[in-house]
Amino acid sequence: MTLVDREQVERLMVLAGALRSGLVDVLAAGPVTATAATVALQANGRAVAVMLEALVSLGVAERDQPPPTSGAGSVADAREVAAPGPRYTLSALGRQRLVDPGPELERNWLLHQSNKVRSLYELPFIITHGRQRAALRAKKDQKACALTMGEGPSGPRDAVVDRILGYMSPSRPRNLLDVGGAVGHMSARFMARGIRPTLLDMPEVIELAREKLGAVAAGMDFCACDFLRELPAGPYDLVFLGNIFHIYGPARNRDLLVRAGRVLAPGGVVAAVDFVWERSARAALFAVNMLQATLEGGVWRERDYRAWFAEAGLEDVDIQDLAHGSNQLLLARSPLG
Known part of the structure; x- marks a missing residue:
C-alpha cells in the first residue's frame, strides 16, 4: 500500500483543468467533435484531444465511436484532430457531478x-x-x-440544525444571525424550520448567495459587511458560526465571540461548527491547510474554546462530535437575565 494513491492527484487536476478551461461546459452544451471543441475554446488541438480522451477514461465524458486511431500517441496528433471524428459529450455521471445543480454536484x-x-x-x-x-x-x-460551501447533500446540515434545536429545547429560536454564512447553505436549512435568518458575509459573497438561493432569498435578511468589524445589533435567539474559528487566531476569535454574545437575546445560543484539536481526526492535516490559507488560523483546542466562551459571558458549554465528517459542534448560551 502506497502512502498516496498515485492517480487521485492526477484525476483532481485533470477535472479541475477541464472545468477552468471551459471544456466541461463545451461538452455540456451538446455532442461535439474534438475539432469543434478546439475551435470553441480557441485552444490547441492536440491538448483538447488528449483531455477529451482523459475525461472519457474518468467516466465523466463519452464518445459515440472509437477514437480516430488505436495508437495512444496518434490520438493526440493535430492532423487527426482536424479530420472528422467521434462526437463527445458529458456522461450522466459528468452532468451530475460537474454541471447540474443538486446534492451530487462537486x-x-x-x-x-x-x-x-x-x-x-x-x-x-x-x-x-x-x-x-x-x-x-x-x-x-x-x-x-x-460556492463549495453550498455543494453537497442537505442531510448533514439538517443534522446540525437538529442538534442545535435539541440543545435549545424546549425554547425555539425565532431568528438567527448566520455569521460568514457564505451562500446561505445553513441559513436555508434553518429557514426550512421556520426560523428567520440574517445572512452576513462580505458584499461579493452576498451577491453570490442571492444568485444561488433564487426565490428562497425572499425569506431571508442580508447583511453585507465584515464581521471582524461589526455585527448587526439584534437581538438574536441564535448566532451561528460555521467554519469561522479556524481562519483566525485566538485574539480575533475571542473578540468575535464577545461581540456575538452582545447581540444575543437573553438565553440565546451561540452555535459553531469547526475542528477541535483533541477530537478531530483531521485536525493535524487541516492545520497545515490553514498555514497556506491564512495568516494566523489553525485548529484550536477544547480548552481554547471554553476559555473564549467564558470571556464572552456564555455558559452551559457543550461540544459534540458530528456523525458526518470529523468536525465538532460547539454550543453555549447567554444567561437568562
Missing part, C-alpha cells in the same frame, strides 16, 4: 481542492517564512471557496 469542491494543491506546493517557503507569498495570497479563488 464542481466548485474540485476547483477548491485543486487550489489547495497549488497552494500546498508552496509549503517549503511557508515552512521557512511562516506564511504564503503575498502575491499568491492575493490570488485566492474566493468564489470557488464560497
Whole structure:
C-alpha cells in the first residue's frame, strides 16, 4: 500500500483543468467533435484531444465511436484532430457531478481542492517564512471557496440544525444571525424550520448567495459587511458560526465571540461548527491547510474554546462530535437575565 494513491492527484487536476478551461461546459452544451471543441475554446488541438480522451477514461465524458486511431500517441496528433471524428459529450455521471445543480454536484469542491494543491506546493517557503507569498495570497479563488460551501447533500446540515434545536429545547429560536454564512447553505436549512435568518458575509459573497438561493432569498435578511468589524445589533435567539474559528487566531476569535454574545437575546445560543484539536481526526492535516490559507488560523483546542466562551459571558458549554465528517459542534448560551 502506497502512502498516496498515485492517480487521485492526477484525476483532481485533470477535472479541475477541464472545468477552468471551459471544456466541461463545451461538452455540456451538446455532442461535439474534438475539432469543434478546439475551435470553441480557441485552444490547441492536440491538448483538447488528449483531455477529451482523459475525461472519457474518468467516466465523466463519452464518445459515440472509437477514437480516430488505436495508437495512444496518434490520438493526440493535430492532423487527426482536424479530420472528422467521434462526437463527445458529458456522461450522466459528468452532468451530475460537474454541471447540474443538486446534492451530487462537486464542481466548485474540485476547483477548491485543486487550489489547495497549488497552494500546498508552496509549503517549503511557508515552512521557512511562516506564511504564503503575498502575491499568491492575493490570488485566492474566493468564489470557488464560497460556492463549495453550498455543494453537497442537505442531510448533514439538517443534522446540525437538529442538534442545535435539541440543545435549545424546549425554547425555539425565532431568528438567527448566520455569521460568514457564505451562500446561505445553513441559513436555508434553518429557514426550512421556520426560523428567520440574517445572512452576513462580505458584499461579493452576498451577491453570490442571492444568485444561488433564487426565490428562497425572499425569506431571508442580508447583511453585507465584515464581521471582524461589526455585527448587526439584534437581538438574536441564535448566532451561528460555521467554519469561522479556524481562519483566525485566538485574539480575533475571542473578540468575535464577545461581540456575538452582545447581540444575543437573553438565553440565546451561540452555535459553531469547526475542528477541535483533541477530537478531530483531521485536525493535524487541516492545520497545515490553514498555514497556506491564512495568516494566523489553525485548529484550536477544547480548552481554547471554553476559555473564549467564558470571556464572552456564555455558559452551559457543550461540544459534540458530528456523525458526518470529523468536525465538532460547539454550543453555549447567554444567561437568562
